[in-house]
Every structure is written in C-alpha cells, then in structure tokens.
Amino acid sequence: MDVQTKVIEIVANVCMTDVSNVTLESTIGDFPEWDSMGHLAILQQVEESLEINFDPEEMMDLEDVNDIVKAAEAKI
Amino acid sequence: MAFLTIPNVKIIGVSAAVPKQKKQVNKLECFAEGEAEKTIELTGVRESRLAPEGWVSSDYCMEAAEHLIEKLGWEKDSIDALIYISVSRDYIEPNTATVIQGKMNLPTTCYTIDVPMACSGYCYGLSVVGSLLSHGYMKRALMLVGDTPSKIMSPLDKTLWPIHGDAGTATALEYDPQANPMYFNLMSDGKQMNAIIAHASGVREPITNEDLNMVKYDEGIIRNRTHVTMDGMGVFAFTMSQVPKSIGVLIENFKIDVNNIDFLLLHQANHYIDEKIRKKLKFPEEKTPYCLETFGNTSSATIPMTMVTKIREQLKNGSNKILMSGFGAGLSWAAVYIETNSIEVLPLIEI
Numbered sequence: 001m002d003v004q005t006k007v008i009e010i011v012a013n014v015c016m017t018d019v020s021n022v023t024l025e026s027t028i029g030d031f032p033e034w035d036s037m038g039h040l041a042i043l044q045q046v047e048e049s050l051e052i053n054f055d056p057e058e059m060m061d062l063e064d065v066n067d068i069v070k071a072a073e074a075k076i
Numbered sequence: 077m078a079f080l081t082i083p084n085v086k087i088i089g090v091s092a093a094v095p096k097q098k099k100q101v102n103k104l105e106c107f108a109e110g111e112a113e114k115t116i117e118l119t120g121v122r123e124s125r126l127a128p129e130g131w132v133s134s135d136y137c138m139e140a141a142e143h144l145i146e147k148l149g150w151e152k153d154s155i156d157a158l159i160y161i162s163v164s165r166d167y168i169e170p171n172t173a174t175v176i177q178g179k180m181n182l183p184t185t186c187y188t189i190d191v192p193m194a195c196s197g198y199c200y201g202l203s204v205v206g207s208l209l210s211h212g213y214m215k216r217a218l219m220l221v222g223d224t225p226s227k228i229m230s231p232l233d234k235t236l237w238p239i240h241g242d243a244g245t246a247t248a249l250e251y252d253p254q255a256n257p258m259y260f261n262l263m264s265d266g267k268q269m270n271a272i273i274a275h276a277s278g279v280r281e282p283i284t285n286e287d288l289n290m291v292k293y294d295e296g297i298i299r300n301r302t303h304v305t306m307d308g309m310g311v312f313a314f315t316m317s318q319v320p321k322s323i324g325v326l327i328e329n330f331k332i333d334v335n336n337i338d339f340l341l342l343h344q345a346n347h348y349i350d351e352k353i354r355k356k357l358k359f360p361e362e363k364t365p366y367c368l369e370t371f372g373n374t375s376s377a378t379i380p381m382t383m384v385t386k387i388r389e390q391l392k393n394g395s396n397k398i399l400m401s402g403f404g405a406g407l408s409w410a411a412v413y414i415e416t417n418s419i420e421v422l423p424l425i426e427i
Contacts (some may be wrong), residue, residue, distance in 0.1 A: 014114075028309065032295060036308025037235065041118050044348050056316040056352050 003050065003076065004069045010045045011065055014038050026062035046072055078262040079329055080388025082206035086255035088129040088422035089248040090391070091144040093136040094251040094371065096426045099226075099241065106234040106296050120347025123374030129223045132163035134172050136244025136427065137220035138180060143422055144246045145218070156214035157187040161201040161376055162195045163220045163405070164228065168278065176220065187214065194272070195404025197221055197329040197341045197376025199412045203248075203260050209251045210252055219247040223375035228274055230299035232290070236306055239345065241372030245380035248420075259413040261326040263318070264406055270406035271310045276301040302408065311404075315349055319403050320356040326399075326411040337363065339387060342370035343403055344378040353401070378404070388421040 004024070005066070012019040015031035015038065028034050034042070046068060047053055052075040062068050083137040100123050116122055127136070137160065145152070158180075161172035167175070168321045173188035191198045198221050222244030229236045276287040287301040299305065308423065327334055338361045342350045344366055355363045365386035367378070373382055381401055383391060390396060395417045403409035 011342055016110075035235075035294075037115065037118060039309065040312065040346070040348055041114055044118060053355065054352075056320055059316050059352070060313045066382050 002074045006049060007046055007065055007069050010049065011042055014041045014045065022065060024066040024069065025064060037061060042068070050076060052076065078260070079332075080203055080260035080262065081257050082203065082210050082257055082260070084212065084251055084425065085206045085209045085249055085258065086252045087247055087414065087416055087419055088250050089144050089148050089422075090245065090380050090383050091140040091422035091425065092243060092245040092377065092381050093139040093425040093427055094243045095127045095131065095136070097126045097128060099124050099126040101238045104238050106232050106237055108296060110351040111234065111296070115234075118346070118348055119239050120164050120366065120369050121239045121372045122369050124239075124370075125243065126226050130135065130200070132166060132227060133162050133222040133223075133242070133244050134160065134166055134220070136224075136242070137162075137222045137246060138176055138244070139425055139427055140205070140244055141180065141218050141220055141246035143425055144248055144420070147420055147422055148248055150216065150248070153183050155182050155186055155216050155218055157208055157217035158182060159201060159205050159217065159219050160188055160221065161191040161193055162223050163375065164222070164224045165192065165193055165368055170346060173220070180410060188308065190275060193408060194375050194406070195345065195378070196402035196406065196408040196410045198379040199260070199400055199402040199410035200262065200378070200408070203262060203410070205249050206258050209249060212251050212253070215251045217249045219249060220308055221245050221247065221380055222377045225304070225373070226373055228277070228304050230290070230303040232298035233303065234296035235308060236304060239373050241374050242322040243371060243374040243377040243381055245377050245384070246255040247380060259326060259330040259332070260410065261322055261329065262410045263322055264408050265408065268314065268407040271307045271407055272304065274302060276302045291328040310348070314407055315403060316352065318409055319401060322354050322409055323353075323357060323399065323401050323411045326413060330413060332399075332413055334359070337399050338399055339398045340364045340391070341379045341382055341398060341400045343422070344382070344402060345373045345404070375404070384421055384424055385420040388423070391416060391419050391421045394418060421424070
C-alpha cells in the first residue's frame with residue numbers, strides 16, 4: 001500500500017467517514033472529528049503504521065492530507 | 077530570556093494528596109461511542125481523581141502539608157513562608173495562602189502569597205520560593221501546589237474534562253549554604269492568553285446570569301462562560317515549538333551534562349505530546365516517568381505527583397539530578413534543573 005492511500009485510510013478512519021470523502025486537500029476542521037485531538041490521532045497512527053517519527057517542529061506544518069503524505073514519504 | 081541561578085536552597089520533602097473517588101475515562105457521558113477509547117490511546121489517561129463537593133485544591137494541599145511537616149519534625153513556628161500555587165483559589169479575596177496559614181495555625185510572622193499559575197506552576201513556584209529563601213533571612217518554606225480542575229471545567233466538555241484530575245501537593249524547602257544551585261529558564265507569552273482561559277472568572281468579565289447558560293459548541297462540547305476553554309491546536313503548536321527548545325536552551329546556557337541527568341519530569345497533559353518532547357531531547361524512556369495514566373493532568377501538580385507516585389524510592393535514597401519542564405495557560409512555560417539529596421517523600425495520601 002502506498003503512503004497516500006495509507007494516510008487517506010487513516011484520516012477516514014479517525015474522521016469516521018468513507019475514504020471517498022477524503023482528498024489530498026482535506027484539512028483540519030473539514031470533518032467534525034478532525035479537531036486538535038483528531039489531528040494528533042491521525043499523526044500518531046501515521047507514525048505507527050509507517051514506522052516513522054515526525055519532528056515536533058515539522059508537525060506544526062502538517063495541516064492537510066497532502067502535507068502529511070509528503071512528510072511521510074520523505075521519511076521512508 | 078529569564079535565566080535564573082538560585083543558590084543556597086534545597087528541597088527536603090515532598091508529599092501529595094488526592095481524592096479517593098476515581099473518574100474513569102471510558103465511563104464518561106461526554107463521549108460518543110468509541111471516542112473514549114481513542115482518547116485513552118492518544119492521551120494515555122485512563123482515570124483520574126475527582127474531588128467531592130466542598131473539597132478544593134487548598135484542602136488537599138493542606139493535608140499534604142500537615143503530613144509532611146509532621147514527618148519532617150518541623151515546628152510550625154519555624155515556617156517562614158507559605159506559597160500557594162494554583163488557579164483554583166478559594167476566593168478572589170483574600171488570598172488562599174493566608175487562608176491556609178490561618179487554618180494550619182502557622183505563625184503570623186509567616187510570609188504568605190498566592191502565585192496563580194497553572195501547568196507551569198511547579199517550576200515557576202520553585203523560582204519564587206527559591207528567591208525568597210536564597211538570602212538566608214527566611215530559613216523554611218512550604219510550597220503548596222495543586223489544582224481541582226473539576227471545579228472550573230465543564231463535565232460535558234470532552235476536550236478537557238476527561239483528561240484532567242484533582243490533586244494537591246506540598247514541597248518543603250530550606251535555606252542551605254551547601255546546596256547546589258537551581259537553574260531556571262522562564263518564559264511567558266500573554267499575547268496567547270486566550271489559548272487556555274475561563275472568560276467569565278474574574279473582574280474583567282464579571283459573571284452574569286447569561287454566563288451560566290450551558291451552550292453546545294459542538295458534539296460533546298457543552299460548557300458555560302465560567303468554564304475553562306482551550307484552543308487545542310494553538311496549545312499543541314505552542315508546546316511543539318517552544319517546550320523542547322526551552323529545555324534545550326536551559327541545558328546549553330548552564331552547560332548541564334545531559335548524560336548525568338537522572339530524571340526528566342515533564343508536565344503531563346498528553347502522553348503522545350510528552351513523548352514527542354522526550355524523543356526530541358533524545359532522553360531515555362526509563363528516565364522519564366509519567367503518572368498521567370492513573371491521575372490525569374493535575375495542572376500544576378503533575379510534576380510533584382510524579383515524584384510521589386513514580387520515583388519516591390529513588391528520591392528518598394540518594395542524590396538525583398533532575399530536569400523539569402512545566403507549560404500551559406498564560407501562555408507560560410519554564411524549564412528547571414535541580415539536584416536533590418535523599419529527600420523525604422511521603423506515600424500518596426488518599427482522602
């Protein structure tokens with residue numbers, strides 16, 4: 001499974017929506033569940049499933065799906 | 077930068093008191109189905125303690141203090157200062173430290189003052205008490221640090237209520253010319269005052285009948301204007317950007333050898349965020365104890381609660397070099413380095 005597909009799957013799972021509703025442009029606040037806690041849950045699950053570790057400073061720039069995909073791909 | 081070096085002061089004892097009643101995160105009514113489990117997984121908080129009606133932060137601090145001074149054998153007349161650090165004050169007027177001084181029958185010669193800080197409170201408190209004792213005119217001080225978030229947060233707000241817990245602690249400090257210095261890096265950013273705030277809670281916005289109306293802001297977020305509210309994303313960004321940096325600056329400025337540090341004691345609001353800070357500092361897991369799984373975020377009390385519940389034996393038996401970091405409402409954050417030597421640490425008191 002590629003990184004983009006995995007990230008979208010995680011976002012959909014945390015936001016309790018179908019993967020078809022999640023795009024690369026989906027961002028914090030687009031779904032009721034994607035609040036600050038939801039954001040942390042997404043980042044945590046991406047880290048665990050891809051066995052990567054986001055740097056604290058870097059995490060502040062991860063605002064939408066595309067940001068997360070790019071940051072994750074750079075670590076694999 | 078507010079760097080401080082405080083010589084001639086040492087911690088000689090710590091104690092903590094909590095309510096017996098537990099608050100189980102997976103049984104709270106503010107969550108929709110499945111949300112509790114996700115919150116537990118992310119924050120690491122499974123349960124915390126809940127003060128009954130009529131019991132407040134100062135009561136738990138006072139219990140902790142009474143037990144501690146008895147164990148230390150301190151005569152009450154020998155206590156020169158009592159500092160109460162909390163946002164859970166008994167009254168706007170008078171200050172709570174003086175109320176406690178009266179209840180504990182401490183002498184009228186005792187210096188009493190409140191420091192209304194939240195999660196950075198323990199670190200800021202050490203700078204205040206240390207400064208008072210360092211000159212040697214005052215010899216003994218009690219630093220009471222605690223909070224009862226259950227009194228100022230909405231039980232129907234899933235963003236704050238589940239992860240917070242009630243506790244009160246007491247730390248005994250003495251003037252000692254042989255003590256190793258304490259080092260501080262203290263920071264504030266009042267431009268972000270709205271990040272964590274109870275709007276109608278003081279004289280700026282006096283409480284009106286309207287402020288008491290419970291308003292639904294989102295699913296699982298119902299509160300009134302006297303309750304604490306938090307901008308989660310703002311606090312997350314602040315923590316990630318400032319806290320590891322402030323600890324690093326403390327280490328660099330005072331040339332602290334991190335390899336010799338025995339414990340890193342972080343304020344605990346969220347296990348995932350704390351682990352981010354620890355990993356950024358490349359600090360070993362076994363030297364970074366947490367107590368938030370069973371006590372939650374007890375605001376200013378998380379650091380002394382960790383000392384009492386997680387590293388009591390190590391603190392009682394031998395010397396320890398400790399880094400601490402507190403961060404939260406204000407916004408306010410502080411990093412501290414202290415050394416302890418066989419201090420008295422009482423078992424947790426449950427009331």
